[in-house]
Amino acid sequence: xxxxxxxxxxxxxxxxxxxxxxxxxxxxxxxxxxxxxxxxxxxxxxxxxxxxxxxxxxxxxxxxxxxxxxxxxxxxxxxxxxxxxxxxxxxxxxxxxxxxxxxxxxxxxxxxxxxxxxxxxxxxxxxxxxxxxxxxxxxxxxxxxxxxxxxxxxxxxxxxxxxxxxxxxxxxxxx
Numbered sequence: 335x336x337x338x339x340x341x342x343x344x345x346x347x348x349x350x351x352x353x354x355x356x357x358x359x360x361x362x363x364x365x366x367x368x369x370x371x372x373x374x375x376x377x378x379x380x381x382x383x384x385x386x387x388x389x390x391x392x393x394x395x396x397x398x399x400x401x402x403x404x405x406x407x408x409x410x411x412x413x414x415x416x417x418x419x420x421x422x423x424x425x426x427x428x429x430x431x432x433x434x435x436x437x438x439x440x441x442x443x444x445x446x447x448x449x450x451x452x453x454x455x456x457x458x459x460x461x462x463x464x465x466x467x468x469x470x471x472x473x474x475x476x477x478x479x480x481x482x483x484x485x486x487x488x489x490x491x492x493x494x495x496x497x498x499x500x501x502x503x504x505x506x507x508x509x
Contacts (some may be wrong), residue, residue: 347386353443381414408458
């Protein structure tokens with residue numbers, strides 16, 4: 335399970351630790367990584383804080399108001415230059431970014447599937463960032479339909495899948 339770290343905890347292991355403790359108490363789950371709120375990130379401070387609390391991965395690298403390859407890749411990579419730095423799992427698609435483009439649901443679907451195709455052409459890893467509240471079909475029917483379409487298409491055409499649940503899939507890829 336991953337933590338959606340709060341707005342100010344991206345640079346402070348003490349704050350991250352408090353948030354992990356609360357989430358672990360609520361869920362009983364092992365917390366292995368995070369994505370920071372509003373994609374707050376510092377190349378020096380964030381990986382060090384995340385490493386200090388034992389995170390295996392971070393999935394903050396992506397666009398708030400666009401889609402694509404912010405890190406120039408769809409492959410996991412070490413987020414900092416020190417031993418045991420968390421893996422960065424760069425995401426390419428986020429629900430709120432797609433909505434911010436102010437394009438029709440059909441255009442969002444086309445863009446999402448083009449992004450999936452680009453990831454597939456490079457044999458990369460498609461990582462989605464979908465907020466829990468937009469999975470409410472009554473409130474966000476287009477968002478739920480798009481997520482369903484992306485996942486169904488990826489499952490139908492993908493050679494395998496991984497998730498942060500299996501320790502980021504790093505070294506434990508399941509096909």
